[in-house]
Amino acid sequence: MILIAAEHSDGKPTKGTLELVSVARQLGESRGQQVKAVVTGPGAEAAAGRLADWCDEVYWTASEALDGAGEPLVSALAQLAHEQDASLILMSCNRRGQAVAPRLAVRLKGALLEDVTAIETAGDGLRARRFTYLARVTETVETDADFAVISVKPGAVDPAPESGSAGTVTPVIAELAETDERVTRSDAQVAAGGKVALGEADIVVAGGRGVGSAEGFASLVEPLAAAMGAGVGATRAVVDAGWRPFAEQVGQTGATVSPKLYVAVGISGAVQHLSGMNRSRVIVAINRDSDAPIFRICDYGVVGDASQIVPELIKVLQEG
Amino acid sequence: MKIAVVIKQVPDVEARIRAEDGKVSLDGVSFILDGMDEYGVEEALRLREGGLECDISVLALGPARVQDAIRTALAMGADEATHIVTDDQLDALAQAKVFADVVRMQGAELVLLGGKQADWDSAALGAALAEELGWPLSDWTTSLELEGRALTLRHDTDQGTERLEMPLPAVVTTQQGLNEPRYPTLPNIMKAKRKPVELLSLAELGSVSSLTRIADEAIETRDRRNEILSGDAATVAKELVDRLRNEARVLA
Numbered sequence: 001m002i003l004i005a006a007e008h009s010d011g012k013p014t015k016g017t018l019e020l021v022s023v024a025r026q027l028g029e030s031r032g033q034q035v036k037a038v039v040t041g042p043g044a045e046a047a048a049g050r051l052a053d054w055c056d057e058v059y060w061t062a063s064e065a066l067d068g069a070g071e072p073l074v075s076a077l078a079q080l081a082h083e084q085d086a087s088l089i090l091m092s093c094n095r096r097g098q099a100v101a102p103r104l105a106v107r108l109k110g111a112l113l114e115d116v117t118a119i120e121t122a123g124d125g126l127r128a129r130r131f132t133y134l135a136r137v138t139e140t141v142e143t144d145a146d147f148a149v150i151s152v153k154p155g156a157v158d159p160a161p162e163s164g165s166a167g168t169v170t171p172v173i174a175e176l177a178e179t180d181e182r183v184t185r186s187d188a189q190v191a192a193g194g195k196v197a198l199g200e201a202d203i204v205v206a207g208g209r210g211v212g213s214a215e216g217f218a219s220l221v222e223p224l225a226a227a228m229g230a231g232v233g234a235t236r237a238v239v240d241a242g243w244r245p246f247a248e249q250v251g252q253t254g255a256t257v258s259p260k261l262y263v264a265v266g267i268s269g270a271v272q273h274l275s276g277m278n279r280s281r282v283i284v285a286i287n288r289d290s291d292a293p294i295f296r297i298c299d300y301g302v303v304g305d306a307s308q309i310v311p312e313l314i315k316v317l318q319e320g
Numbered sequence: 321m322k323i324a325v326v327i328k329q330v331p332d333v334e335a336r337i338r339a340e341d342g343k344v345s346l347d348g349v350s351f352i353l354d355g356m357d358e359y360g361v362e363e364a365l366r367l368r369e370g371g372l373e374c375d376i377s378v379l380a381l382g383p384a385r386v387q388d389a390i391r392t393a394l395a396m397g398a399d400e401a402t403h404i405v406t407d408d409q410l411d412a413l414a415q416a417k418v419f420a421d422v423v424r425m426q427g428a429e430l431v432l433l434g435g436k437q438a439d440w441d442s443a444a445l446g447a448a449l450a451e452e453l454g455w456p457l458s459d460w461t462t463s464l465e466l467e468g469r470a471l472t473l474r475h476d477t478d479q480g481t482e483r484l485e486m487p488l489p490a491v492v493t494t495q496q497g498l499n500e501p502r503y504p505t506l507p508n509i510m511k512a513k514r515k516p517v518e519l520l521s522l523a524e525l526g527s528v529s530s531l532t533r534i535a536d537e538a539i540e541t542r543d544r545r546n547e548i549l550s551g552d553a554a555t556v557a558k559e560l561v562d563r564l565r566n567e568a569r570v571l572a
Contacts, residue, residue, distance in 0.1 A: 069477070071456070093443075095478045099459050102447035105413060111531035112413050114444050127535065132440045133337050137344055139440075140536035148531075183456045187483040197478075203570070228571065236496070246462070246497050247480065252333065252438060253356065253496040261570040271333050282568045283544065284560065290548075299545040300563055302556050312557035 002028050003086040004037040011046030015200045016092035018159030021054045024090055030121040041067035054160055069096040071181045074103045093151035101151040110147030117156035134252055134275030154199040155258050201231030203261045206250055208235040210266020214243035220310040221265055227317040235273050251276035266306045269294030322375045323364045324428035326419055327357040329389035330438040342536040353389040356434025358501035359494035365397045375399050379422055383407050394512035395504030406522040411530040416448035421525050435460050435493040446493035456486040462497040
């Protein structure tokens with residue numbers, strides 16, 4: 001059985017979760033295994049109902065303790081995987097997946113295939129692809145382990161299409177042991193700024209030093225992102241200067257994104273930044289300096305002042 | 321108390337990476353202490369400078385060349401180091417087993433390490449190490465305070481940030497924003513040469529093997545159109561949007 005550790009927002013499975021559904025169904029078919037999902041936290045019941053369209057069975061519990069990425073979630077997933085005899089657990093490789101997937105793999109004495117962009121069966125085992133060396137190298141990694149936890153890079157695979165075919169399955173409430181945690185979590189703060197989560201965005205508009213100032217960023221990059229329905233990204237220089245929060249940083253020390261479209265505004269293209277976005281499908285660069293390295297990896301380049309070009313772009317986009 | 325800082329030696333970010341016969345070639349590449357790990361070294365030093373009585377022990381795994389990264393961490397101010405010498409490429413889970421053994425052997429109560437390693441682009445080591453040790457984890461940490469044996473931290477989540485409180489022993493992964501790592505001064509670089517580095521062979525720590533293997537490594541570059549659009553701002557804007565909609569088809 002393949003178990004999806006699903007996530008939801010307001011009772012709807014996230015885009016990342018629907019990506020896991022695609023991967024799970026493909027693996028389920030080639031391995032002849034059922035696909036099940038577990039969804040946790042407040043709002044889980046509604047999300048479970050939707051996930052039942054794609055899955056053979058969906059477990060859910062609304063327990064708030066399982067809403068984070070801590071010990072209670074690790075232990076609940078381990079218990080469920082054990083009781084239901086799962087051979088694979090799938091998670092998104094976001095912060096939650098980065099915290100939980102390695103711990104699950106260690107606890108269940110399995111292999112970890114981390115941050116994969118593609119995965120297939122290979123003989124009795126699995127073969128996956130992932131990026132290494134600051135996303136400059138594509139690695140093929142294999143395992144023959146009986147049990148594996150797979151974390152999938154957000155945005156790397158297409159989400160499952162809207163209507164599923166697995167038929168409706170009544171969600172069951174898993175009886176999961178409540179675990180004590182030594183950790184107290186409090187004062188959660190939701191990152192301000194982008195309405196579209198960076199890792200899930202189909203389009204990312206990012207700004208660098210070339211936008212001139214925090215005000216320049218807010219008056220150019222943000223409205224362009226809004227006009228494109230895009231997530232907002234920033235370079236390290238911009239974050240270091242205090243113009244933008246770290247949550248928006250794309251690059252070696254920030255997020256790695258591979259959207260359909262990446263628009264780099266006033267970004268020169270240092271290696272550290274490129275490593276976070278060089279897998280984007282289409283790259284647009286807008287920069288004053290025609291020698292900037294970003295132009296070497298772009299699909300469409302505009303040499304010029306962002307403060308003149310971006311407002312025109314917004315105008316064209318708003319005209320429809 | 322003892323603080324263990326797990327470090328990694330990685331290729332310089334500007335290094336040209338090549339692949340030959342399905343394997344990355346690191347010949348002629350210069351190596352550095354992973355920038356992500358510098359935050360861990362710095363944080364340990366700040367705890368000591370803030371009055372905590374502690375020994376700061378650097379742990380690293382890898383071939384002989386890793387000594388250079390160890391010396392950098394010692395030159396920043398760490399006291400001693402343990403180098404687990406091996407030419408084997410262990411995956412993150414296997415590395416976690418090895419480091420957990422050494423951490424237990426040394427009796428360290430706080431482990432600091434970078435949130436993500438710049439060679440395999442892996443963020444798994446911290447969480448796997450916490451699990452091996454059975455200790456709580458604070459990952460992607462941006463602030464850390466230690467009062468007695470109580471840690472208060474702030475770390476990043478998918479939604480934003482949250483505060484964590486946990487007792488020692490604990491594993492903390494570090495990132496940009498936690499501090500500004502110091503540069504080693506010349507006198508400290510000289511001093512670092514005399515600091516003790518214990519060498520352990522992997523065999524001494526019992527058998528460890530990875531459940532995954534690297535079957536192939538390749539450099540893949542996407543063919544880019546590389547078209548520079550020209551004209552005045554209004555013309556270029558129109559053309560760009562048109563191209564994105566009708567040629568690249570990435571815009572609705």
